[in-house]
Amino acid sequence: MDMQSFEDPFGQKRESEDQQRQIFTVSRLNSEVRRLLESHFGNLWLVGEVSNFSSPSSGHWYFTLKDEQAQVRCAMFRGNNQRVRLAVNGRPNSQNMHGMQVLVRARLSLYEPRGDYQLIVEHLEAAGEGLLQQQFEALKQKLQHEGLFALERKKPLPKRVRKLGVITSPSGAAIKDVLSVLKRRDPSLEVIIYPAQVQGADAAGQLRQALATAIRRNEVDALLLTRGGGSLEDLWCFNDEALARDLAACPLPTISAVGHEVDFSICDFVADMRAATPSAAAELVSQDQLQLVRQLQLAEQQATRAMQQILQRQRTHLRHLRQRLQPLSPQQRLQMRAQQLDDWQQRAEQAMQRRLRQHQQQHEQLQHRLHRAQPGQSLPALRQRTEQLYNQGVRAITQQLNQALSRQHAAQQALDIVSPLQTLKRGYSITVNANGDIIRSATAFKPGDELRTRFAEGEIISEVRQVKP
Secondary structure: OOHHHOEOOOOOEOOOHHHHOOOOOHHHHHHHHHHHHHHHHOEEEEEEEEEEEEOOOOOOEEEEEEOOOOEEEEEEOHHHHOOOOOOOOOOOOHHHHOOOEEEEEEEEEEEOOOOEEEEEEEEEEEHHHHHHHHHHHHHHHHHHHHOOOOHHHOOOOOOOOOEEEEEEOOOOHHHHHHHHHHHHHOOOOEEEEEEOOOOOOOHHHHHHHHHHHHHHHOOOOEEEEEEOOOOOOOOHHHHOHHHHHHHHOOOOOEEEEEOOOOOOOHHHHHOOEEOOOHHHHHHHHOOOHHHHHHHHHHHHHHHHHHHHHHHHHHHHHHHHHHHHHOOOOHHHHHHHHHHHHHHHHHHHHHHHHHHHHHHHHHHHHHHHHHHHHOOOOHHHHHHHHHHHHHHHHHHHHHHHHHHHHHHHHHHHHHHHHHOHHHHHHOOOOEEEEOOOOEOOOHHHOOOOOEEEEEOOOOEEEEEOOOOOO
8 A cells, every 4th residue: 555645543644754754964963953052042141150261272261151050161262252351360261260250141052063052152251240230230221211310300400509418428538529629619608418328238228318318408409429439339339229219209409429430320320410520510519709700790891881871872862952953943952952961961870870879789799799709809909990980981971971061062152153133233133024024025015014123122113104116
């Protein structure tokens, strides 16, 4: 009976025995297994103890990674092991590597000639630091996913910090750096220290307690969490999850300055602002006393510009007064000019006094702030400069008034020269009709009309008897 048509008891056809067989060579089997292992597992992180370490002349490393119950062969080729930095004496060898706890990143593979599966190590580091770094990255990703690092939840620092709270060790180098910078830049800034350990098993709890104390007292404008540099283990209390959550919930603006510029902690990401060093944090919250001097100089410039604007407005007002005098009689123009000049002088003096009082008040305020900041030597010179500006403003306004009065006097003399009154004084007269219109021709009258003749002194009213063209 043909094997192709044979049916088993379940009603299915059995394939031929040749078709069921798939014959492998040992090399092919090992190659397929290697590809399967490498494609399925990818990169792995493992921690274990090094044993059977060897480093032949090729520069590659071969060792066994083991724990209490199992072991696995490892190979780390020269291109990767040259980047390894371990705290061992000299070149790594079987003596100083044996028994070391390490953390490796490797890919799973198979050494085909022997059929042994192994790890191809790409990265190796001491296990203690590596585990801490892994914990740091895991907590960082967790809190970032929860939004604790988001910019929109961070509070801005106040423009002027007058009282700063510092959570740190009262005997550490960080508080000394902070106080030194503040003494140089802003001696008037008050500092309140909330003491806490910044290293060790109890440090995280003490930091949380100091933070809670600062929040409860609510006596500072901003809060600085800081310590000096150190290893990852030294700074580990600032990577405490509970401390990070307390810091995120703090209603006060917070600054984190932990370690050196290259160091980062979880508190750096959670705080409202991060400073590279404790000194940089002090620079950030303090206001340079030289800035107060610059503010006073700016006020001086503003006062000068204000005086110039007052003078310019008065010049414009004077031109308007000249234009308004045009349709008036000479005598009326002179009278109005004199009255407007008096009014202008009075307004200018009042405006000047008001402006000077404002700047005097501003000057006194700045002087008070400068006294607190102890700038010392710059105040006498600035006070003298202010008095000079005041005297210059008074002289400038006085000069403007004198010039205006001189122009008024000259205009009055010019008007007197062309005034009809001067013509009458030389013996001439002016004749007008009953409506007051000046008459220049006798034909404008007829017998019986009334006319008026004005002399230098008085006038005559007469009646026309006869008109001679």
